[in-house]
Amino acid sequence: MTALMSLTNVSKNFGGLAVITDVSFDVPAGARMALIGPNGAGKTTIFNLISGVYQPSAGEIRLEGQEISAIPSRERIGLGIARSFQNIRLMPHLSVLENVMLGQQARAGNLGNMLSPLRRSRWRREAEELLEQMGLDTYPGEVVATLPYGIRKKIEVVRALVAKPKLLMLDEPAAGLNNTETANLKDFLMQIAATGVTLLVVEHDMSLVRSLCDHAVVLNFGEKIYDGPTAEVQKDPDVLEAYLGTRHAGKETTDVA
Template sequence: MSAILAIEDVTVRFGGLTAVNKFSMAVQKGAIHALIGPNGAGKSTVFNCISRIYQPSEGRITLNGEDISKLKSHSMAGRGVARSFQNLELFNELTVLENVMLGAYSRCDTTFLQRLTPRPKQTLEQAEEILESTGLKNYRNTKASGLDFGHQKLLEVARALAISPQLLLLDEPAAGLRSREIERLDELLTSLNKTKGITILLVEHVMQLVMSISDRISVLSFGEKIAEGTPTEVKNHPRVIEAYLGTKEAGRG
């Protein structure tokens, strides 16, 4: 497999603080890759560099061989990169269907009202298919604010899918979810990866999900990569056990 995303010696500094130090990682096309580490390790900073919210101080990032290190964030959707956020970024007064349809227009330079009306048939059909695949069909006319937290997290993923991404960036998609909801998310992400071929890079603390779905895992600690490999290799790595998982957690697999 070839790398769809390559991060090469990326360093990010905020004043005198080095948040990420010479971090490198390759995400293979068609894989599910997890980026884990303790709070403050630099995971979200890396995500913000990929999605072009932050500018690396050093190093470069390539997508399908193209250097994207200096692109604007709004240009990423047009390159097939979609992202969900750690904190929900939904339009609470719009319906579930409208939230997903709005996501489909993120490649366009239209106004907010033009994005909502009229509803092109193709966009509507695509949104309906996404709601079906994510289990949100029965909530299509419900305002986002009326959903429980678990369904709001699913809606974040559904809206990201509306641009038909080749690379899906998920920032703690399982945070705050109950056990059954995590299982449902596991099934959804596995399906998106296996049946639709979407490459997934996720930042996550819920080891149940990470160890279940990941093909490869990279581990950050204090801004530096301390380990990388398969779930089995990572959970048994001494530095990972010490820095993040802990003996009991690592043993759960």
């Protein structure tokens, strides 16, 4: 597979603090990739570097071979990079449809476009179609605050999806969900991946990581310590040490993340 996204020798410092150190990895087109690691390992910082919230202190970030480090965050959405956040940032008092349409407005980023009735009716139709396609067609008019948490998490994903991304980055999509909701979310994300969208997922729920993702990159203290199949990650001595603090090679069932 060719790399959709690649990070090459990326570092990020905040003042004198090195948060990401010389990290390189590829996200192949069509992959379902997990980015995991203990708390504070630098996962969200990597997301912020890819989405353009931060500039790298060193190294290159490429999308389909194009260096994007200098491209502003808003323009990266247009290039095909979208993300949903760890904490739901839906507008609770608005309807499902209105929330999804806010995603379209954010993407357009131009007041003239937002106010055009023709544009709004096209957005409305596209948002309705997407909600229907993703199995959320029973909810478009409902106010988000009244919906179950599992549904709200899906709406957050759909709102990112409306930008028609090539790469969809999800930050802890299963946080706060019970087992049934998590299994449901996994099917939902598999459905999205089946349409050709590449997934990069930060997630602490290892059963979701194992069932959803084919590949994992593991960070520890801002450095990459594993880059390989998800099926092997929990057997890796460096990964076990990062999570448990001591060498645990051989204890293959230990849960990480």
